[in-house]
Amino acid sequence: MNDPIIRINGLTKTYEGGFQALKRVDLDIERGEIFALLGPNGAGKTTLISVICGLVSPSGGDISVAGHDIITEYRAARGLIGLVPQELTNEAFETVWNTVSFSRGLFGKPPDPAHIEKVLRALTLWDKRNNRLMTLSGGMKRRVLIAKALSHEPRVLFLDEPTAGVDVSLRREMWEVVRRLREDGVTIILTTHYIEEAEEMADRIGVINHGKVVLVEEKAALIQKLGRKQLTLQLHTPLAQVPELLAPFSLALADEGATLVYTYDSTAREEGEHGIAALLSTLKTANIRVKDLSTRQSSLEDIFVDLIKEGA
Numbered sequence: 001m002n003d004p005i006i007r008i009n010g011l012t013k014t015y016e017g018g019f020q021a022l023k024r025v026d027l028d029i030e031r032g033e034i035f036a037l038l039g040p041n042g043a044g045k046t047t048l049i050s051v052i053c054g055l056v057s058p059s060g061g062d063i064s065v066a067g068h069d070i071i072t073e074y075r076a077a078r079g080l081i082g083l084v085p086q087e088l089t090n091e092a093f094e095t096v097w098n099t100v101s102f103s104r105g106l107f108g109k110p111p112d113p114a115h116i117e118k119v120l121r122a123l124t125l126w127d128k129r130n131n132r133l134m135t136l137s138g139g140m141k142r143r144v145l146i147a148k149a150l151s152h153e154p155r156v157l158f159l160d161e162p163t164a165g166v167d168v169s170l171r172r173e174m175w176e177v178v179r180r181l182r183e184d185g186v187t188i189i190l191t192t193h194y195i196e197e198a199e200e201m202a203d204r205i206g207v208i209n210h211g212k213v214v215l216v217e218e219k220a221a222l223i224q225k226l227g228r229k230q231l232t233l234q235l236h237t238p239l240a241q242v243p244e245l246l247a248p249f250s251l252a253l254a255d256e257g258a259t260l261v262y263t264y265d266s267t268a269r270e271e272g273e274h275g276i277a278a279l280l281s282t283l284k285t286a287n288i289r290v291k292d293l294s295t296r297q298s299s300l301e302d303i304f305v306d307l308i309k310e311g312a
């Protein structure tokens with residue numbers, strides 16, 4: 001396997017005043033992946049990104065970007081990174097073209113109109129290149145922020161809360177933009193509060209809570225591994241209690257006895273003595289008639305809420 005593009009070892013950050021925002025974080029980011037960093041308010045997401053991007057100094061540990069240490073080889077490391085910040089900070093009176101070209105210059109790169117054109121076209125901003133930023137819609141302004149972050153041809157793009165406070169259609173548009181960037185080979189790291197965003201976009205998910213990375217997992221595996229399924233059975237005749245015969249299935253009664261709920265692992269228990277087939281045949285034996293049934297897979301949201309509760 002290729003070396004990870006970002007390596008973080010034992011990273012700590014204590015702010016002046018003594019608050020420990022990051023507690024020995026170890027994390028590798030693989031080349032070409034979309035990595036979503038999830039966590040509640042104040043968990044340390046922005047601090048982590050800011051340290052990697054060289055905006056906040058670490059208190060301990062080390063980080064390398066494509067093998068370049070972010071302290072001793074700052075320029076090389078920083079040149080490989082693009083950062084799309086949380087807040088819209090654009091120069092209202094500048095044109096799209098000038099803003100994006102100027103950004104490239106800040107990284108000491110020589111002008112390259114062909115690259116700027118490619119970036120603007122990729123973000124469907126080409127027609128707006130001569131517009132002043134103040135005349136653009138919210139969605140376009142966000143895309144200009146991405147264009148700025150891509151102006152110096154970074155290999156890794158950080159998006160800090162890319163869709164905070166934007167409407168649903170704009171959010172979908174942003175997801176599309178990010179997917180296309182990944183197709184171009186850019187590694188993407190995004191922070192988000194929106195579970196749906198991580199669920200939709202990420203290849204891997206990291207959960208951070210109280211300054212610690214509490215979990216890193218492939219998205220699909222995470223949903224599989226921690227996911228629970230629920231089978232809900234609506235009964236013809238309500239039950240006062242779960243009959244003894246059904247005790248091995250650990251069922252719960254709901255709806256004043258009119259509904260039986262069976263919670264099981266989405267990976268196991270499909271078959272065997274506690275499987276659904278066994279449950280249904282035992283219901284028959286117990287003479288319990290089922291009117292309707294439905295299943296539900298727990299979402300990433302349920303998993304996340306559980307994790308954060310455990311870590312609290």
Ligand SMILES: Nc1ncnc2c1ncn2[C@@H]1O[C@H](COP(=O)(O)OP(=O)(O)OP(=O)(O)O)[C@@H](O)[C@H]1O
Pocket residue numbers: 015016017019021039040041042043044045046047048
């Ligand atoms: N400059 C600072 N000085 C002291 N404490 C800080 C500073 N910056 C951030 N913190 C604290 O560090 C903790 C982590 O903040 P951070 O912004 O990294 O969290 P976050 O996960 O990005 O949260 P949010 O989702 O709200 O942006 C918070 O408790 C915050 O108050």
